[in-house]
Amino acid sequence: MSTISPSRLYGSIQLRRNRGLAGLYLVVASFLILYALLFPGILSIGGFSKFTQNWFPLALVTMAQALLMLNGGITLAIGPLVSLGAVIAATTMEGVLGVPGGIVAVALAGLSIGAVIGAIVTYLRLPAIIVTLAGSFIISGVALILLPRPGGFIPDWLSTALAGHTPVAFLLLVLILMLWKAFLATPLGLGIYAAGDNPVGAFRSGVPVERVKVAAFALSGLLAALTGLFVAAQTGSGDPVIGTPFTLNSIAAAVLGGVGFLGGKGTMRGAICGSLLLSVMINVMFFLGFPPVAQYVAQGLIIVGAVAIPELLGVWRARR
Numbered sequence: 001m002s003t004i005s006p007s008r009l010y011g012s013i014q015l016r017r018n019r020g021l022a023g024l025y026l027v028v029a030s031f032l033i034l035y036a037l038l039f040p041g042i043l044s045i046g047g048f049s050k051f052t053q054n055w056f057p058l059a060l061v062t063m064a065q066a067l068l069m070l071n072g073g074i075t076l077a078i079g080p081l082v083s084l085g086a087v088i089a090a091t092t093m094e095g096v097l098g099v100p101g102g103i104v105a106v107a108l109a110g111l112s113i114g115a116v117i118g119a120i121v122t123y124l125r126l127p128a129i130i131v132t133l134a135g136s137f138i139i140s141g142v143a144l145i146l147l148p149r150p151g152g153f154i155p156d157w158l159s160t161a162l163a164g165h166t167p168v169a170f171l172l173l174v175l176i177l178m179l180w181k182a183f184l185a186t187p188l189g190l191g192i193y194a195a196g197d198n199p200v201g202a203f204r205s206g207v208p209v210e211r212v213k214v215a216a217f218a219l220s221g222l223l224a225a226l227t228g229l230f231v232a233a234q235t236g237s238g239d240p241v242i243g244t245p246f247t248l249n250s251i252a253a254a255v256l257g258g259v260g261f262l263g264g265k266g267t268m269r270g271a272i273c274g275s276l277l278l279s280v281m282i283n284v285m286f287f288l289g290f291p292p293v294a295q296y297v298a299q300g301l302i303i304v305g306a307v308a309i310p311e312l313l314g315v316w317r318a319r320r
Contacts, residue, residue: 021258021270028273031280038287049167053234055279056169057082057227058249059272063176064223065250066259066271068128071216072196074261075132077117078224078250080139081110082243085228087143090152090238099158106229107222113139114221118214136247143240152238163234173272180268192216197265253278 041047061078068075085106093102117135121128162168183189191212194202203209227246232238257274259266281302285295 021267021273024256024258024270024273024277028277028280031277031284035280035284035287038284045167046165049165049169051283052167052170052173053163055276056173057231057234057246058253058279059173059275060176060223060227060230061246061250062253062257062271062275063180063268064220064227066254066257066266066268067192067216067220067223069254069259069261070196070266070268071192071213072199073121073128073213073216074251075117075217075220076129076247077132077136077139078220079243079245079247080136080143081113081221081224082228082231082246083240084113084139084143084146085110085225086232086242087147087152087228087238087240088225089229089232090154091146093155093158094153099155103229106225110221110223110225111218112221114224115214115218117221118217121217122210122213140240147238147240150237150239152232154232154236154238159233159236162230169230177268177272188212188215249278
């Protein structure tokens with residue numbers, strides 16, 4: 001009886017997960033080259049820093065969304081959690097808690113809210129899209145109660161450190177991706193993929209599917225809340241509605257990166273690439289002089305095309 005070596009098995013799994021990403025990498029590279037031609041300043045340290053600072057929040061919320069999509073779920077509470085994270089940061093850092101206490105408060109809020117939503121979805125067997133939609137209204141209301149209008153306090157040194165003229169945002173993103181890679185080597189990380197791909201098979205193999213799902217929601221909430229912290233440092237204040245655009249953009253970027261809605265399909269690097277494509281695409285259209293309405297139309301067409309073309313190619317190959 002022949003057996004498959006672990007290295008060959010790992011290679012085949014990675015090949016399956018990365019299928020179709022070569023085209024995405026090519027499209028992203030093309031847009032980056034075009035962007036560099038239109039705006040050569042991006043090649044400087046300052047230009048690169050500003051670009052990555054604008055991309056970083058979208059990359060984080062895309063990771064938060066992709067984490068759930070890989071597990072077979074979805075969340076509509078990303079945007080409100082970003083707003084709540086920004087509000088908590090702006091309302092706690094001036095008091096006795098200071099910056100360390102504010103960061104801990106933001107992280108705990110994201111983790112706990114995500115865990116509660118995950119527990120409701122998992123143990124009450126309710127659709128994630130409904131629970132997170134209801135949760136988004138509650139979270140938005142809490143953010144508005146804490147800070148009815150933009151304001152609060154973010155120390156200047158923190159804004160300079162995170163959103164100054166150095167590529168700190170890019171280094172943070174690299175660090176988070178390294179942590180994600182290490183996380184995938186843990187039973188919990190492996191369980192997220194397994195439970196998303198085949199929950200019944202994963203359960204029979206000993207994966208605690210329910211706990212994995214709750215953990216995925218908790219980690220997603222943590223990433224979304226920390227995004228709010230970064231946005232607050234970027235803008236210098238808290239805003240109770242600043243996260244609104246991130247919900248749909250996180251879904252679009254994850255889908256652009258090849259992450260499937262049914263779980264177990266896609267990679268986090270693909271999702272990050274999708275967020276990069278979305279960011280660069282918007283900047284390129286701006287420098288090309290597209291009016292705002294045309295930008296929305298072009299963005300929608302490119303997203304539909306990026307999602308539809310691989311599917312059409314798959315159908316065409318299957319018929320050959």
